[in-house]
Structure formats: C-alpha cells, structure tokens
Amino acid sequence: MAENDEPLVKIRNLHFSRGDRKIFDGVDIDIQKGRITAIMGPSGTGKTTLLKLIGGQLRPDQGTIHVDGKHVHKLSHSQLYELRKRMGMLFQSGALLTDINVYDNVAFPIREHTKLSESIIRHLVLMKLHAVGLRGARDLMPSELSGGMARRVALARAIALDPMMIMFDEPFTGQDPISMGVLVTLIRSLNDALDLTSILVSHDVQETASIADYIYVISEGKVVEHGSSETLQRSSSPWVKQFMEGLPDGPVPFHYPSLDYADDLLTGSRP
Amino acid sequence: MMDKLQQLGAATLGVIERLGRGHIFIYYAIKGFPALALRPNLVLAQVFSTGVLSLIIILVSGLFVGMVLGLQGYNTLVDFGAEESLGVMVALSLVRELGPVVTALLFAGRAGSALTAEIGLMKSTEQLSGMEMMAVDPLQRVVAPRFLAGAIAMPLLAAMFSAVGVMGGYFVGVGLLGVDEGAFWSQMQASVEIDEDIINGIIKSFAFGIVVTWIAVFEGYDCVPTSEGVSRATTRTVVHSSLAVLGLDFVLTALMFGE
Numbered sequence: 001m002a003e004n005d006e007p008l009v010k011i012r013n014l015h016f017s018r019g020d021r022k023i024f025d026g027v028d029i030d031i032q033k034g035r036i037t038a039i040m041g042p043s044g045t046g047k048t049t050l051l052k053l054i055g056g057q058l059r060p061d062q063g064t065i066h067v068d069g070k071h072v073h074k075l076s077h078s079q080l081y082e083l084r085k086r087m088g089m090l091f092q093s094g095a096l097l098t099d100i101n102v103y104d105n106v107a108f109p110i111r112e113h114t115k116l117s118e119s120i121i122r123h124l125v126l127m128k129l130h131a132v133g134l135r136g137a138r139d140l141m142p143s144e145l146s147g148g149m150a151r152r153v154a155l156a157r158a159i160a161l162d163p164m165m166i167m168f169d170e171p172f173t174g175q176d177p178i179s180m181g182v183l184v185t186l187i188r189s190l191n192d193a194l195d196l197t198s199i200l201v202s203h204d205v206q207e208t209a210s211i212a213d214y215i216y217v218i219s220e221g222k223v224v225e226h227g228s229s230e231t232l233q234r235s236s237s238p239w240v241k242q243f244m245e246g247l248p249d250g251p252v253p254f255h256y257p258s259l260d261y262a263d264d265l266l267t268g269s270r271p
Numbered sequence: 272m273m274d275k276l277q278q279l280g281a282a283t284l285g286v287i288e289r290l291g292r293g294h295i296f297i298y299y300a301i302k303g304f305p306a307l308a309l310r311p312n313l314v315l316a317q318v319f320s321t322g323v324l325s326l327i328i329i330l331v332s333g334l335f336v337g338m339v340l341g342l343q344g345y346n347t348l349v350d351f352g353a354e355e356s357l358g359v360m361v362a363l364s365l366v367r368e369l370g371p372v373v374t375a376l377l378f379a380g381r382a383g384s385a386l387t388a389e390i391g392l393m394k395s396t397e398q399l400s401g402m403e404m405m406a407v408d409p410l411q412r413v414v415a416p417r418f419l420a421g422a423i424a425m426p427l428l429a430a431m432f433s434a435v436g437v438m439g440g441y442f443v444g445v446g447l448l449g450v451d452e453g454a455f456w457s458q459m460q461a462s463v464e465i466d467e468d469i470i471n472g473i474i475k476s477f478a479f480g481i482v483v484t485w486i487a488v489f490e491g492y493d494c495v496p497t498s499e500g501v502s503r504a505t506t507r508t509v510v511h512s513s514l515a516v517l518g519l520d521f522v523l524t525a526l527m528f529g530e
C-alpha cells in the first residue's frame with residue numbers, strides 16, 4: 001500500500017471535556033488514506049466522542065481536526081453537510097429510523113441525496129443488504145431486529161452512498177462468530193475494493209488486530225501507544241500488553257474514577 | 272441571600288437562553304421550507320397525522336361546545352325576549368373566541384404532545400444524530416414539515432370546530448328549544464362580518480397553530496434525551512402552549528376588537 005503524504009483525518013492537540021471530566025487532553029491522531037485505522041481503549045475513554053468530534057457533531061475545546069484538508073469546525077453549515085455526504089458512520093446503537101422498515105432505512109440516504117430511479121435504488125439497496133447477509137430481512141421493522149442484525153443494517157446504510165471514509169463504532173458487538181467473521185472480511189474488502197478509509201472503534205482485540213493496518217490505543221485522554229498491530233503486539237509497555245491480552249490486573253483501570261472501594265463501602269450512607 | 276439572588280439570575284439567564292435557542296431553531300427550520308416545495312408529500316403526511324387524526328376530537332368537542340352555547344345563550348337571551356338572536360350569539364362566540372382557542376388547547380393536547388414525544392424519542396434513540404451524520408439536516412427533514420403542517424392544520428381545524436359548533440347550537444336552539452329557524456340563520460348572516468369576525472378568527476387560529484407547533488417541535492428537539500426527559504418535555508409542551516394560547520388570545524383580542 002502506497003504511503004500517502006497527507007492523512008485523510010488529521011487531529012492535532014485535541015482537548016475536550018464533558019463538564020469537569022477531561023475526555024481528551026492533547027491528542028494527536030493521523031488517519032491515513034486507504035487504510036483501516038483502529039482506535040482502541042477501555043470503555044468510557046471517549047472513542048465514540050472522538051468519532052462525533054470528527055463528524056463535527058461535537059466541538060473541541062481546543063485543537064484542530066482536519067478531514068480531507070478541511071478544518072471541520074470552521075466549515076459553514078452547508079459545507080459541513082457536503083463533507084458528511086462523503087463520510088459514513090455506523091453508530092454504536094445503530095440509530096436506525098424506527099418508523100420505516102429495513103429496506104427504506106438503507107434507501108434513506110440514497111433517496112435524500114440522489115435523484116436515482118426507484119429501480120436503481122432497489123438494486124443498490126439489495127446489494128448492500130446482501131453484503132451484510134440481510135437481503136431477506138428487508139421487510140422487517142427495526143423493532144423486529146436483534147441488536148446484531150440492527151447493527152448490520154446500519155452498516156449497510158452507512159455504505160449506501162459509497163463514502164470516502166467510514167467510521168465504525170463497535171461493529172462487532174453482538175455478532176455471533178460467523179457473522180463476526182463475515183463482518184471482518186466485509187470491512188477489509190470494502191476498504192480495499194472501494195479504496196475507502198476506515199476508522200474502526202472496537203474492543204475485540206483479536207479481530208481488530210487482524211484487519212487494522214494501524215492502531216491507536218487511547219486512555220485517560222491521551223494516546224498511550226500507536227503503531228501497526230504487530231508493533232503493538234510486541235510492545236513492551238505493560239499497559240498495552242495488558243490491554244491487548246485482556247488481563248484484569250495491571251496499569252489499565254477497569255473502574256470509572258472513584259473513591260477507594262473500602263472507603264466507599266464504609267461511608268455508610270450515600271454521599 | 273446572595274445564593275438566592277444567584278439562583279434567580281441563573282434561572283433567568285437559562286430562560287432567556289432557551290428563548291434564544293428556540294428562535295434560532297425555528298429560523299433554521301423555516302429555511303428548510305423552500306426545499307419542502309419540491310417534496311410536498313413530507314408535509315402532507317404530517318398534515319394527516321397532526322390534522323386529520325385530530326379531527327374526531329375536534330368535531331366532537333365542537334358539537335358539544337355549540338350545544339352548550341345554545342342552551343346557555345337561550346336561557347340568557349329569553350329573559351330579554353331576544354332568543355331570536357341566539358344564532359348570532361352562538362356564531363360570534365365560536366368564530367371569534369371559542370373556535371380558535373378551544374381548538375388550539377385541544378390541538379396542544381392531541382397533536383402537540385405527540386409531536387414532542389415523537390421528536391424527543393428520535394433524539395434519545397440517536398435517530399436525529401444519525402440523520403445529521405447522513406448529511407440530512409433534521410431541522411429541515413423532520414422539524415420543518417411538522418411545523419408547516421401544524422400551521423396549516425390548525426386554522427382548518429378551528430374552522431371545522433366553529434362550523435360544527437354552529438350546527439350544535441342550531442340543534443339545541445331550533446330543534447329543542449323552538450327558536451325560529453328563519454330568524455336564527457338570517458340574523459346570523461346579517462351580523463357576522465367576513466373581515467371583522469371570520470378573518471380575525473382565522474388570523475387567531477393561524478397564530479395559535481404556529482405557537483403551539485413551535486413549542487411542540489422545540490420541546491422535542493431540545494429535550495434531555497432520556498425517558499424522563501421526553502416525558503417532562505411532553506408535559507411542558509401542553510402546559511406552555513396552553514398558557515401561550517390563552518395569553519396570546521388576550522393580546523390579539525385587545526388588538527382586534529379593542530377600541
């Protein structure tokens with residue numbers, strides 16, 4: 001794969017907080033074109049928040065985010081929407097429109113942004129649904145889908161407009177081993193066949209390491225390690241080792257910041 | 272003491288900020304109107320769910336209000352031997368006041384609360400976020416057609432309320448209490464003015480439609496995205512839009528029929 005000089009997404013010195021809690025404290029990330037870049041980190045570190053910042057749904061307190069050379073948070077409303085047409089996003093929750101069925105959900109962005117005829121739309125929608133193995137589920141309503149199916153429909157919808165870049169927020173959660181395998185292959189082949197750029201947020205270390213070209217591990221507002229998956233697996237940092245191998249003991253905190261456990265129990269009543 | 276003052280200040284600022292957000296919000300929604308001209312189906316679907324589905328409750332209420340007006344009006348007028356003016360009284364009360372006001376109150380309860388809950392739930396299930404990331408502006412795709420539909424539906428509903436109310440007054444007055452039919456209709460025709468009464472009534476109901484729908488869509492869009500947040504927003508819609516309608520009615524009445 002050719003090394004492109006300018007990354008598609010360039011994040012510099014990103015600071016962001018929710019209330020008093022600092023989510024990002026000076027983060028630099030480059031997402032190279034045509035590659036799958038994984039963002040990993042413990043639950044609650046702000047991976048979803050990061051994707052929303054890239055998509056321009058949240059505003060950083062400080063720092064810049066450039067996507068395809070454009071400063072996301074300096075764009076006008078219509079420029080931002082133009083840019084978003086070329087970004088797909090798979091939400092952690094799926095975010096399907098609940099009052100229309102699977103078929104119409106996948107057709108929704110195509111109908112909104114193109115003037116294609118219904119017969120072409122039908123072809124496109126069935127192709128996308130076939131790719132995620134749900135062509136037969138086209139008439140179901142979102143409430144009739146399981147969590148894993150809903151996420152696959154959302155994936156079909158995210159690729160409906162053939163974007164230049166897709167952000168996957170936990171695509172593997174709730175998938176059985178077979179559909180997990182299919183999804184892993186799908187994300188890889190989509191990326192290579194359509195020359196996409198993918199940002200993959202996931203906890204599934206093995207799957208992610210197997211398809212990601214580059215991995216960023218973030219924790220407590222900082223990038224703790226980045227590199228190709230081989231580099232990370234050979235990393236000597238106890239932090240990365242613990243995370244990649246999923247060990248409960250080590251420097252990675254499992255708990256949300258809190259009082260000492262014993263103190264908390266002994267305080268008696270709720271603070 | 273300082274604490275109290277501070278709280279008061281913060282609360283006032285909060286209210287003013289929300290008002291500001293409400294105006295910016297509706298400005299962006301209205302900017303979506305031209306695009307709707309190309310997709311009238313989006314608006315029609317909403318006219319159906321806000322307007323047509325509210326029809327039953329509006330018609331039934333209109334009928335009863337008209338019948339009560341017939342009874343009450345007759346009892347008062349008959350003391351002065353003026354029961355033949357019953358038609359005028361019923362029609363004027365309905366067209367000028369009760370039609371727009373009661374319809375708006377019912378509309379807030381029936382359609383306004385539904386709009387808030389729908390949009391609030393779309394927000395809390397990330398559907399609005401999802402649209403934004405698909406480069407579909409929810410203000411233009413979700414809010415604008417609903418807002419426009421509410422403003423269209425309300426005057427039509429109020430007109431039907433008044434029409435059915437007049438029929439209710441007729442049934443009771445002429446049918447039950449024996450008011451002269453010819454006098455009932457001819458006095459009504461002679462005294463109800465198009466520009467003075469009908470137009471003013473339409474202006475009122477249009478204004479109420481805008482206010483109620485505006486509050487409803489804004490509360491939904493601005494709600495805290497949790498089940499409690501949606502339920503509070505729905506309550507606020509009904510309370511605030513009812514109060515707004517009654518307050519605005521006083522202002523409009525003073526302006527229209529004031530001197």
Ligand SMILES: Nc1ncnc2c1ncn2[C@@H]1O[C@H](COP(=O)(O)OP(=O)(O)OP(=O)(O)O)[C@@H](O)[C@H]1O
Pocket residue numbers: 018023042043044045046047048049050092
């Ligand atoms: N709307 C919100 N208001 C306040 N705080 C929030 C909000 N959304 C998220 N947070 C906080 O921001 C932090 C990061 O959340 P985020 O959803 O980005 O985590 P994540 O890394 O995606 O976690 P997970 O892997 O569990 O999905 C969390 O600590 C959470 O408490």
Ligand SMILES: [Mg+2]
Pocket residue numbers: 047048049092169
């Ligand atoms: Mg997340």
